[in-house]
Amino acid sequence: MKTLRWYWLPALILTVVLAACGGGGEQSPAGGEEGPGAPTGGQPTGGGTISGVVNFTGTAPDPEPILMDAEPVCQERYPDGAFTETVEVNDNGTLQNVFLYVKEGLVDQEWPVSSDPVLLDQKGCRYGPHVLGVQAGQDIVIRNSDGILHNIHPKPINNRSFNLGQPVEMETTRAFPNSEIMIPVICDVHDWMQGYIGVVDHPFFAVSGSDGSFEISGLPAGEYVIEAWHELYGTQTLSVSIPEGGTEQIEFTYEGA
Numbered sequence: 001m002k003t004l005r006w007y008w009l010p011a012l013i014l015t016v017v018l019a020a021c022g023g024g025g026e027q028s029p030a031g032g033e034e035g036p037g038a039p040t041g042g043q044p045t046g047g048g049t050i051s052g053v054v055n056f057t058g059t060a061p062d063p064e065p066i067l068m069d070a071e072p073v074c075q076e077r078y079p080d081g082a083f084t085e086t087v088e089v090n091d092n093g094t095l096q097n098v099f100l101y102v103k104e105g106l107v108d109q110e111w112p113v114s115s116d117p118v119l120l121d122q123k124g125c126r127y128g129p130h131v132l133g134v135q136a137g138q139d140i141v142i143r144n145s146d147g148i149l150h151n152i153h154p155k156p157i158n159n160r161s162f163n164l165g166q167p168v169e170m171e172t173t174r175a176f177p178n179s180e181i182m183i184p185v186i187c188d189v190h191d192w193m194q195g196y197i198g199v200v201d202h203p204f205f206a207v208s209g210s211d212g213s214f215e216i217s218g219l220p221a222g223e224y225v226i227e228a229w230h231e232l233y234g235t236q237t238l239s240v241s242i243p244e245g246g247t248e249q250i251e252f253t254y255e256g257a
Contacts, residue, residue, distance in 0.1 A: 048243065056095040092212065095208060097208065144170050158178045
């Protein structure tokens, strides 16, 4: 009997750790497979397309340095130092990490939820991507690529929160059933880790990339209001008319100091 008790002790300790950190749900070891799809909607094929760019004018605030001395596994990834990602201005004068979605104009109908999960990775003690878009009910695979203790703690208003501990390389799947713009995500272990998740009840959304561009495709013909959201500079809206199968270009512009 003594041998049996010691055999189960490591598993018991891990169970207690996960429970204390809010663990649970579907979990699996992180393997060598490619991660789930990029942080864009499972947008229908065909239909109309809205493409555009998010411009930036003025002066952006200087990024703040992040001290990762306590986590050498992460610190070694940043030989020139790690900095906050609040305002990411691209070399071409555009703005990255802006969440864009159709706010008004869609007819009342239920849009199929994409079966492709999206990936929220913890790598280098950062959330990647920094801004993530997902459909309500769509799976989010939360991955710990660092192999050190992380704590995923979203703070929604319209959805149920969770407080998930991941002490090793592993993956956990979660979903948010209700639309919400936006859900901040923090890590209670590393206070510099911050990200945002935009949840909408349709597949028509995008996040501006490293060249400031975005594209929302598969739209039925109609009049739409597109909203752009940025964590520091707030929201803007533009109206656009999409002909059947047509493409319209729009531009947002955010201004710094």
